[in-house]
Amino acid sequence: MKERTSTPSTQDYLKHIYELTQNGRPASTNDLARELDIKPASVTGKIQKLAKDKPALVEYQKHQGVSLTPSGKKAALEVIRHHRLLETWLVQTLGYSWDEVHAEAERLEHVISEDLERRIAAALGNPTRDPHGELIPTDGLKMPNEDTTPLSALRPNQNATIRRVSAQDENLLRHLNDLGLVPGVRLEITDFSPFDNNLTIKCGTQYFVLGSNITTKIFVEVVNSSRR
Amino acid sequence: MKERTSTPSTQDYLKHIYELTQNGRPASTNDLARELDIKPASVTGKIQKLAKDKPALVEYQKHQGVSLTPSGKKAALEVIRHHRLLETWLVQTLGYSWDEVHAEAERLEHVISEDLERRIAAALGNPTRDPHGELIPTDGLKMPNEDTTPLSALRPNQNATIRRVSAQDENLLRHLNDLGLVPGVRLEITDFSPFDNNLTIKCGTQYFVLGSNITTKIFVEVVNSSRR
DNA sequence: CCGATAATTTAGTCTTACCTAAATTATTAT
């Protein structure tokens, strides 16, 4: 029954460090500043403080970027779990659409208790993905593994199922929703244009030509070609 | 679409000034400090700032206490509406009991958007009272009138319906819930003891003797004695 | 290797919202 160990500011830093760090490399001051919409100078100050807190939340060396310590990662996953459960809850119980929930969850994630978190999870049947298909960290704060590929990596004749759309741009989300390109949907690649990287996909009876701005944000599970 | 005009701290000040001011007199620095669990010196500082903001939220003269300006009252009612809608929502959709919701709502009230407020209200069918029976300010931020009497003012042979329990003490709330003394319940006064102000009430088939610590917190609607 | 450019850090400020200790002003009871 600890509750309220870090501030909203700290939680947002950790969350974004977690995301930026997914590629294996430390997060740069500049990238973090852009994501957080905070000036780089301020970011330096904050991560220096995070790095020398009693249990350090962050590993940091000048000019080398930041990464999370085990405690920092735990705290980050806690916030991410809050965020994704909240988004799921808002969509499922209050009729939000997937392009409307992010800002709301962004604020709520910092103030809900562990008790509320558990009640929401239970009420939703302990969901494993949020409305965008993002994986929800478990109660024990483990991030499940996922085996998806960016749609942009597929080529003609491959079949796949959309699992996740990693975008926050509300207009893009609305657009994809209008096209029916949402998690769970099955599609087939029918054409690839090597110069602009456009992919033509067949989805139900419809065909769409999608640029790489879109195809790099849609993550799919490839369906094993049953022909050999 | 203004959104996020004042801070959580300011909102809590306004909310408590609103409550303390219900008796018609300005709220004293000390009372406010006790309610907010903040030192009196800090309260003085804060209300001085609130009093000389662009549109003043508070009326204040040294040593005379504080009261709300029209804008301050509006802001207070906005927070109170949030709080009470949230409590209702948590109880009705997540199985919270009325003694568990307060702390949660106390934090959520400051971060929900007007959009979420409206969706919650709509999902609940625009309720007029929260789980404790407190009136919920309208969408237009008017506080409805209410015509209730403290149970402590009743005398033998009077009948009444419980409308509201104004207590935050979780143990008291649990106790009253166990006794079945919750909003909507009908009761009759069967005895009054003038020295300790104890009231004996009949509620269904049960009799309870309640001290004034309890009876001043239960507000009832008196049932017109149909005998004349 | 070197200079230009880009990234990062330092230094110094600001605001909000608290705090403690001390001073002041009100109130109250003789």
Next chain:
DNA sequence: ATAATAATTTAGGTAAGACTAAATTATCGG
């Protein structure tokens, strides 16, 4: 009316979290 007491305010301080401007350090093309 006054002295004690209680309430309130002032003064001065801290910590978080941001900002700007200036200095420093990396990196990269030639």
